[in-house]
Amino acid sequence: MDKLYTFGKYLKKKFKTKVKKVPISIPGFTCPNIDGSVARGGCVFCENESFSPNFTKERFTLNLNSKENPLLNKQLNALKEQFFATIPLLQKYYGAKKFIVYFQSFTNTYAPLPTLKALYEKALTFPNVVGISIGTRTDSITDETLHYLKELSKEWEIWIEYGIQSSNDETLKRINRGHDFENVKKTILKTKELGLNVCGHLIFGLPGENQEDMLKSVEDSINLGIDSIKFHPLYITDNTLLALDYKKGKFTPISEELYIDTLIKAIKMLPQNISIQRMSAGSQNLLAPEWCRNKSTQMSHIYKALKKAGIKV
Numbered sequence: 001m002d003k004l005y006t007f008g009k010y011l012k013k014k015f016k017t018k019v020k021k022v023p024i025s026i027p028g029f030t031c032p033n034i035d036g037s038v039a040r041g042g043c044v045f046c047e048n049e050s051f052s053p054n055f056t057k058e059r060f061t062l063n064l065n066s067k068e069n070p071l072l073n074k075q076l077n078a079l080k081e082q083f084f085a086t087i088p089l090l091q092k093y094y095g096a097k098k099f100i101v102y103f104q105s106f107t108n109t110y111a112p113l114p115t116l117k118a119l120y121e122k123a124l125t126f127p128n129v130v131g132i133s134i135g136t137r138t139d140s141i142t143d144e145t146l147h148y149l150k151e152l153s154k155e156w157e158i159w160i161e162y163g164i165q166s167s168n169d170e171t172l173k174r175i176n177r178g179h180d181f182e183n184v185k186k187t188i189l190k191t192k193e194l195g196l197n198v199c200g201h202l203i204f205g206l207p208g209e210n211q212e213d214m215l216k217s218v219e220d221s222i223n224l225g226i227d228s229i230k231f232h233p234l235y236i237t238d239n240t241l242l243a244l245d246y247k248k249g250k251f252t253p254i255s256e257e258l259y260i261d262t263l264i265k266a267i268k269m270l271p272q273n274i275s276i277q278r279m280s281a282g283s284q285n286l287l288a289p290e291w292c293r294n295k296s297t298q299m300s301h302i303y304k305a306l307k308k309a310g311i312k313v
């Protein structure tokens, strides 16, 4: 890619107006890598209650075959409240005219299908919503859900965001991901066969990885036919297994120089049709790396590097 193709540009071209994602955190949702179905404790960088009893979140007692969900009304209300609280800001600061409801926190396909349908379809009734984007794991989406989403995609903009993180199985074990790259491959190929839009999420700076490993993950992700990509540096927050290792001096976070150099190389590898949804990220409870503390400084360094590398923005 020699001209930066952002997700914003993709949306503008498709909807002829400014479209922004509205992030939503559904109460009660959890993750099979936290609740014991796959593992406990979650990915080493995941902030969850395993590391802080005060990080309490009401969790859904999952029965994936059950039609009953005692939390559903609460979840629908939270969806509505969060959406209507966020859109005025997106309108004011970004001039957004249309919206994609982004089910962001935890694993948003890890619930009985009637619950998922109720939430997704409610989101699609909100004003100026053109679609939904669903963050999830590749081991937590059923064929039934995929086929249902395919039907929805005939009328709406539907995106599935899969956490890939790395294509290296040793790394995936090290970070307690709970699945291997084969699982990622199988699920993404299946999702693409159904014609659904896929965004892949990669992290640079995972324990034990060098630049070659990180760029291999980029190459392997491109080869799966993803439509969009998110990059971010591995940062350490409290209430994570990684924080414990960091405090014991067992883990050194990625430097800004290495992150930006890898990011630029990764962007150059992307074909022009893969949009970029994220080039960095910030966090409220950041412990390290220090350079991740200020997102606007990070972004200005990234834009300088893009310019220097001859990538038009």
Ligand code: SF4
Residues within 6 Å of the ligand: 030, 031, 032, 033, 034, 041, 042, 043, 045, 046, 047, 105, 106, 107, 137, 163
């Ligand atoms: S998949 Fe996501 S929610 Fe689940 S443990 Fe990993 S980071 Fe946390």
